[in-house]
Amino acid sequence: xxxxxxxxxxxxxxxxxxxxxxxxxxxxxxxxxxxxxxxxxxxxxxxxxxxxxxxxxxxxxxxxxxxxxxxxxxxxxxxxxxxxxxxxxxxxxxxxxxxxxxxxxxxxxxxxxxxxxxxxxxxxxxxxxxxxxxxxxxxxxxxxxxxxxxxxxxxxxxxxxxxxxxxxxxxxxxxxxxxxxxxxxxxxxxxxxxxxxxxxxxxxxxxxxxxxxxxxxxxxxxxxxxxxxxxxxxxxxxxxxxxxxxxxxxxxxxxxxxxxxxxxxxxxxxxxxxxxxxxxxxxxxxxxxxxxxxxxxxxxxxxxxxxxxxxxxxxxxxxxxxxxxxxxxxxxxxxxxxxxxxxxxxxxxxxxxxxxxxxxxxx
Numbered sequence: 001x002x003x004x005x006x007x008x009x010x011x012x013x014x015x016x017x018x019x020x021x022x023x024x025x026x027x028x029x030x031x032x033x034x035x036x037x038x039x040x041x042x043x044x045x046x047x048x049x050x051x052x053x054x055x056x057x058x059x060x061x062x063x064x065x066x067x068x069x070x071x072x073x074x075x076x077x078x079x080x081x082x083x084x085x086x087x088x089x090x091x092x093x094x095x096x097x098x099x100x101x102x103x104x105x106x107x108x109x110x111x112x113x114x115x116x117x118x119x120x121x122x123x124x125x126x127x128x129x130x131x132x133x134x135x136x137x138x139x140x141x142x143x144x145x146x147x148x149x150x151x152x153x154x155x156x157x158x159x160x161x162x163x164x165x166x167x168x169x170x171x172x173x174x175x176x177x178x179x180x181x182x183x184x185x186x187x188x189x190x191x192x193x194x195x196x197x198x199x200x201x202x203x204x205x206x207x208x209x210x211x212x213x214x215x216x217x218x219x220x221x222x223x224x225x226x227x228x229x230x231x232x233x234x235x236x237x238x239x240x241x242x243x244x245x246x247x248x249x250x251x252x253x254x255x256x257x258x259x260x261x262x263x264x265x266x267x268x269x270x271x272x273x274x275x276x277x278x279x280x281x282x283x284x285x286x287x288x289x290x291x292x293x294x295x296x297x298x299x300x301x302x303x304x305x306x307x308x309x310x311x312x313x314x315x316x317x318x319x320x321x322x323x324x325x326x327x328x329x330x331x332x333x334x335x336x337x338x339x340x341x342x343x344x345x346x347x348x349x350x351x352x353x354x355x356x357x358x359x360x361x362x363x
Contacts, residue, residue: 031198032185044057061174063174066081066175074102078099080105083122083131085131086111087111117134117305117307118305119138119305122302122304134305135308135309136336138173138303139173183195185198194213196222212226225287263295267286301339
């Protein structure tokens, strides 16, 4: 009897250790197409034995649950958001989303750095060209348990009351704050308006938000954002007035009292070195729609996390977004503020030697 008890205990332990692998998915696509096949419900939820809220199958919160498919060495998705890696298409099934050989996560020949960055590690494009620990992140609830202690996450969650950096309200921030796990990869049922990033159409105080993007028809993966990303970020970060086209140095409408860099500013080819596909490189990821190439939030910032190094600045930043996304505890000038490159190299990429530093310049 003791022998059978030991075998059962070992079997149960093995099942727990292999839990992420058990999430290998099969058609239909887990995040949608529920009307045609409801199997996708069971990929994430269990009716009577859930370990997390919303009847999630395991984990203590949504963050740890999502990492089962989207974390380190995961099998259920080609996106490792913990370390900022994307598996190359030859090693994942485009129908199911499953990674074929998980050992290749540690092989640089098989992975590409995510331009969104990771929540624990992020690729350092500018200097070392290696994956490094993050210096700033979007503070996702539960990050401490998932990634260990990250600077300022606890301060953000428990001292500042979840106030959104650059926002006028508060939010219990988690993966589902930005992504809709039931979106099905499109904004419309006919799949005509694709949304493979599963970006939500409603963010805190704005509705009807849609981001346009170029999609690789073979892999259904975005290759470049076209329009709408500024307005989407502004759903939470509303203090930045992301829809405005007012140029830098002018007080923006809406009662704002601080001067801000212009959004939706057209940038010319010669400014970013003739790069034909800025989304695939480490700097100046522009929104490109035909011949229009415009500055967006992700031109300067990463969405998930950055490993860029930034020395303390000598100025105090706007109090409403003080310190929340950074290693510093008093000012975003003390942290990397999700910047793509070290220090303020993102400024120099456009304003090299102040060559383009006046309004209306045409190369």
